[in-house]
Amino acid sequence: MILSWRCLSGENYEMELEREQQLEWIEAQKIEISADLVAAAKQQLKFLQAVDRNRWLYDGPALQRAIYRYSACWLPLLAKHCESEVSEGPLVVPLDCEWIWHCHRLNPVRYKSDCVEFYGRILDNFNVVSSLQGSCKKQTEEIWNTLFLDEPYEFDWKRASSEDISEKFSGIEKQIKYDLISAVKRQSPFFYQVSRPHMNNNIFLEEAVARYKGFLHLIKRNQESSMRRFCVPTYDIDLMWHTHQLHPVAYCKDLKKELGRVLEHDDKDSDRTKGKKLDTGFFVTTKQWEETFGTRYWRAGAMYRGSAPTPVTDFPFFPDSLSKEATTTHQFQNIIQLPEMKLVEVLLEVIGVKNIAEELKGSLFVFFRKTQPDAFFNGNRKVTILSESREKQVVAFQCEPTGKLLFELVSLSPSNLLVTRASKTLGTASLSLSEFLDPVSKLAGEKWLELTPVSGSTSPKPMNLHVAVSFTIPTPAPYVLRMVQYPCTKSTCFFPLPVMVEHAKNWRHVIDETQAEVISLQIRELTEAKKKQNCTSRKQVIGITKCGETHTLAEFTGTFWLLMDSQWCLQHQEKASENGDLLELIGSRMVKVYPGRKLEYEPKPCEKQRNEDDFMTLVEFSAENPYGKALALLDLRSGCIKATEEWLVLPGLIAAFILSDNLKKKGHISFNVNGKNRKEINDIIEKVDAKQDHGTNMTLPVGTKVDYVDLAAGNEMNPENAVKSSGCGGCGAGCGDIVNSGGCGSGCGGGCGGGCGGGCGSMFKSAGCGSGCGSGCGTMVSDNDGACGNAGVNGPKTPLYTEAVGA
Structure with missing residues (x-):
């Protein structure tokens, strides 16, 4: 491809090489894509979030019912609509059918062949809108209910979990033979990899579209050179690849124009082990990208995040059904000033x-x-x-x-x-x-x-x-606050909470990330006069702001602590709930407190082992996050609180301050709101539970080093596990390091390759998303393990092969 200037050397060679690489990038950007990928990617992210709030769609009887409804109802209705529009407005696809349709389309070759076999054409998404967009689905519902008398448009949760549909499946004349259950399970982990806020940013998405075109260009170059390589995308590229495939007619037309064929996206290859297909594929993709375009293939925010955290519950909570009496006020939040970072x-x-x-x-x-x-x-x-x-x-x-x-x-x-x-x-x-x-x-x-x-x-x-x-x-940035005792030295400044409680008459000072004092806290006994008026011993948590104002933040009534004018109540209970939570806030917001580090705070394998009894995680349940979202982490040993929401900082500090004293006693603790007692809270929960019967079950070459700095402490972590495994796709299970293995995981391309399903290597030691397409092989960096070599490092020791993957 680059022959005319091979005889050049030194600075002239570098300039000519750079010019050639720029021309390659310009050529890549000429690839035409019929769909508006930025807008469609944003819609896809919203849809994946909605599916993740309905995890019954990931497995179990409800998934099987959704597949039946998709095969027996949605596809026939869509076929009629493609032949001649059956409604004046767009069709609104039910959420369960849309999820199965989504996973089916992410195997574009199989989807095309199934559609042509059963309906004589590719069933496209033209004039079809998501259930999240369809403000008026009445017309679609009427048509559906007319055509399918035994299957209502709205998904029936009780029916899905109780009815055996095996006979109905056998009676479907046009039954999809593709294993949709396996396809769903391979795609289920993808949302976690693309769920962070930057994935929804226009600049990030526009750059992702350009990189997706570069990815297709590599495949095209491999095809023109008759090279078989396994190309593995990073997650920004794979998000665009998925989005393109969700427009099946446009995808087939665009790819046939550029490649002469429909590019496969096989997501079945899930092994990210060093030296395996995904691992070596990402090495080669990285090497080819950097040699072709002269820019880095890795991308911040687009590498593999690791496996999704272990859920704290298998069943969703829907606090919308709870009492609306309690509201979160900002009266107390205003007494402390927190830096916005x-x-x-x-x-x-x-x-x-x-x-x-x-x-x-x-x-x-x-x-x-x-x-x-x-x-x-x-x-x-x-x-x-x-x-x-x-x-x-x-x-x-x-x-x-x-x-x-x-x-x-x-x-x-x-x-x-x-x-x-x-x-x-x-x-x-x-x-x-x-x-x-x-x-x-x-x-x-x-x-x-x-x-x-x-x-x-x-x-x-x-x-x-x-x-x-x-x-x-x-x-x-999260709010990171620490309790210290003055005067302090470097070794004694982070006081353990048990020590704080033992010396309750001493003030504990709360400092922020800049070491500025935010508030001082003290537990004090009420005066003797007040004690005589009340038969029980009483205590208070007093706070003094840096302006000198004094506030009573919590009061002990003899059986429980009332926080912030009774907005919250910290109360003993005899045993933890079935879900393992110790504390709970119920009202307009529901917050449960779990022992140990949970969800986003779940300890990483590379971290120094700590006693999980030192930690508590505050998890909020809402309509947006029915399976829980971690809001704060309390480190009881160091007196540190890390919180993502400002409204939770002060009550979290108060709880952390008094929690170790309460935990010395037998039993557990529970949060209530507005003075509600335990029985009232249990009654509310039972009513909610009765309504919830629908719940169902940078990869580079070998030898690459990756460093990572911990968010709060700035400490180096073990490079072997730090930014583990990169990439995108539907990567399913165990992936290696973000910069040590790879991307995500589906396949496409020449021999069409493997994909993601399970794991991919590390971001820089093995592949990106795990999708392969195009061509490729070998590893990419410098170790003595053989590989394709990079910049003159160890050359290839194995034959090249061509495939592509995705997730």
């Missing part, structure tokens, strides 16, 4: 250097840091240089979206004593985050930064450092 996820790689005098070279590496204090990222981090070390190292961290990244090029050379090694700083350069994020204009870029030489470092030409960086959009 943003943070971004960053991926960074140092690619190369140039114009370094030979006598200065030695062993080169880079230190980088923020040029100003950062609540989430501090200290110097070391990273290798790809062109020098032949080892691809992508650093992942989180920081505030302000200031600059300062890079320091360091040369390490043997000393004259041949015992120690002397290091020397050659030059420094900086990269401003505001260039990308103030305002958000682009989320990735690569630059040659000119180094400012330090004293004693000279070079005939300006020294340069090639840096690649990628960001997610800035999002609100």
Whole structure:
């Protein structure tokens, strides 16, 4: 493909190579896509969220019933509508049928063949709207109920869980032979991978469309060269791939025009183990992408997140049915002032250097840091240089979206004593985050930064450092507060709560991420006069703000604590609930408190082991999150609270302050609202339960190093597990490292390959999303394990093969 300038060398070669890569990218962007992928991707994300709120669609009798309704009712109705519109307005597809239809279309070759076999044409989504969009579905419901007398338009939950439909399935004349149950199970994990806020951002999605075109371009180039490679997308690319397939007629037309065939998306390959198909496929895709386009394939926010957290309940809670009497007020929230902070996820790689005098070279590496204090990222981090070390190292961290990244090029050379090694700083350069994020204009870029030489470092030409960086959009940072006792030292400043309670007369001071004091708390006994008026011993939690105002935040009545003027009640109960929660807030909001770290706070394998009794997780249940959303984590040992919602910070602090004292006693604790007692709360829950009978059951080459900085503490985590397994797709089960294995997982392409279902390797040690398409093989980076090699690193030791995957 690039022959005319092979004889060039040095700077001219680099310029010609860069020009050729730019032309390849321009050519890729000429690929025509008939659908508006950005708007459709946003709609898809809303739909996947709605399905995730109805997890009975993932498995069990309700799923089987949904498949029956899809095969026996929706497809025949859609076929009639495609022949001649059966309604004046668009058809509104029921949610259960839409989910099965969604999964069926994500195997485009099979969907096309099934439609042609049974209905003589591809059944498209033209003039069909989602149940989430259909404001008026009455007309569709009337047509449905006329055609299918025994199957109402609205899904009947009781019927789904009790009726045996095996006979009805056998009686369907046109029955889809595709294993839709397996397809659903492979696609169910996909939403977790694409559910973060940046996935819904226009700039992120527009860049994802451009990268999807680049992905298709690689497949096209492989096909033109008769190369069989297994191409694996990252999750931003795979989201667009899915979105394109959900428009079946447009997908078939567009892909036939570009490739001469319908690109397969087989999501059955789920093994992300090192050296397996997905792992090596992501290596090769990364290598081919970077050689073809000259830009990094990895992308912040688009790599594999790991498996979805273990749910705290198998059955949804619908607090909309609860009492509306209690409302969350901001009266008490106003007594503390919390800093508003943003943070971004960053991926960074140092690619190369140039114009370094030979006598200065030695062993080169880079230190980088923020040029100003950062609540989430501090200290110097070391990273290798790809062109020098032949080892691809992508650093992942989180920081505030302000200031600059300062890079320091360091040369390490043997000393004259041949015992120690002397290091020397050659030059420094900086990269401003505001260039990308103030305002958000682009989320990735690569630059040659000119180094400012330090004293004693000279070079005939300006020294340069090639840096690649990628960001997610800035999002609100969690509130991280700690209780300390003054005077304190570095070793004693984070006081354990049991110690706080034992010394209850001493004030405990709450500080934020900037070390500024927010409020001081104390548990004090009521005066003797008040004790005589009340037969029981009484205590209060007193808070003094930094302005000197004093507030009574909680009062102990003898059997329970009333918090914030009785908005909440902290009360003993004899045993935990069936779902394992210890505490509970019921009213306009329902918050349950679970022992240990749950959901998003679930401990990672790479973390240092801690006693889970030190932690409690506050989980809110709502119509948006009927299976629970983690709002705060209480670390009872360090006196730390991490909260995602501002309204929960103060009650969380109060609860954390008094909780260890209560936990010393036998039994458990429960939250109530507005003074409701335990019996009243249980009565409400039983009424709700009675209405809930419908509930049913960056991958790069081998040797890649990935670093990750913990959000709250800024500590390095184990690179082997930190950003584990990358990519996208329907990746199902156990995936490796985000930067050590791969993407997501479905397949398409030449021999059409495997996919995601289960796991993919690591983000940089094996594949991306696990979808394969196009061509490819081998691993991508530098280790002695063989692979395709990168930038002159170990060359291929196995034959190339061509396939593609997705999720």
